[in-house]
Amino acid sequence: LAYLDDLQSNTFNSAIEEIENQKKIIEICEEISERASNNDSVYWYWGDALFKLAKLEQKDQQKSFLELAESKYLLSIEIEPFEDLDSKCRNLNDLYRYQYFQEVDMNTKISLLHKAIDTLNKSDNLLLEKAKIYALLKEPQLAVSYLEKITFKTDTSSNFLESFFTMFKPSLDDVTLDSDFDNIKNTKEFKEWIKSKKC
Numbered sequence: 001l002a003y004l005d006d007l008q009s010n011t012f013n014s015a016i017e018e019i020e021n022q023k024k025i026i027e028i029c030e031e032i033s034e035r036a037s038n039n040d041s042v043y044w045y046w047g048d049a050l051f052k053l054a055k056l057e058q059k060d061q062q063k064s065f066l067e068l069a070e071s072k073y074l075l076s077i078e079i080e081p082f083e084d085l086d087s088k089c090r091n092l093n094d095l096y097r098y099q100y101f102q103e104v105d106m107n108t109k110i111s112l113l114h115k116a117i118d119t120l121n122k123s124d125n126l127l128l129e130k131a132k133i134y135a136l137l138k139e140p141q142l143a144v145s146y147l148e149k150i151t152f153k154t155d156t157s158s159n160f161l162e163s164f165f166t167m168f169k170p171s172l173d174d175v176t177l178d179s180d181f182d183n184i185k186n187t188k189e190f191k192e193w194i195k196s197k198k199c
Contacts, residue, residue, distance in 0.1 A: 004028060004045045019056050025049040040080035044088060047072035051095055062102070069095055077122065085123050092119045093129055100136070113137050128170055132180040140184035144193045147175065152197065172197055 007025050012018040029046035032039065047069045054065035073092040077085070096116035103109045116133045120126050127146045134143035153171040175181055176194065184190045 001039075001041055001045075004042075008045065008048065015056050019053065022049040022053045022056070026053070038079055040076045040083060043072045043076035043079065044084070044091070047076060047095075048091065051091070051098075055098070066095065066099060081122070086125050089119050089123045089126060090129065092116075093126070093133070097133075110137070128174070131175075132178070135181045135184045138183045140187040140189040143181070143184055144189045147193060 004025060007021060007028075010021055012021065025045060026049045029042050029049065032042045033046075036042065050065050050069035050072060054062045054069060057065060070092070073088060073095065077088050077092070093116045096112045096119065100109050100112045100116075103112065113133055113136055117130065117137075120130050120133065127150050131143045131146035131150075134140075134146065151169055153169040172194070176185075181190070
């Protein structure tokens with residue numbers, strides 16, 4: 001698994017090298033799964049490699065890679081539903097969002113967003129991610145309800161320790177400048193929430 005981690009963190013000069021690296025990760029994951037089929041991490045790495053491969057391959061090959069990546073991510077969660085759950089749910093959510101922006105059919109797009117919400121709801125965290133999906137679904141009240149639960153970064157930290165911990169929090173700009181929120185930026189709910197935050 002440490003070797004897989006090294007392979008995953010490699011940087012490349014060309015797409016061809018990166019494709020070969022992802023294929024190598026997939027090959028190793030296949031071998032490990034034959035010996036340790038209940039190791040959730042293997043399927044997580046496998047899903048990541050397939051997802052990256054889908055982004056690198058030709059359009060006509062993407063669908064099969066994305067479907068396989070989804071199945072591996074789901075298997076990783078099924079095998080170990082509590083270990084690294086936030087990361088697993090975030091990765092699967094990223095996959096559904098990627099498909100959403102690639103998709104043309106509106107019914108399929110909506111279905112993908114509902115899959116994303118079902119995934120994110122497995123975690124008690126990932127509030128910003130949930131707000132984004134509800135914004136894409138044009139449901140401002142639900143999006144704002146999650147935004148209200150988030151502690152946002154401020155510039156009023158009085159000491160180094162406070163500043164250190166707030167740097168990991170999102171800022172209001174992370175919301176107002178994010179195109180995922182474009183669908184709800186002109187709604188009454190969103191405007192009132194922004195106004196309350198700036199007071």
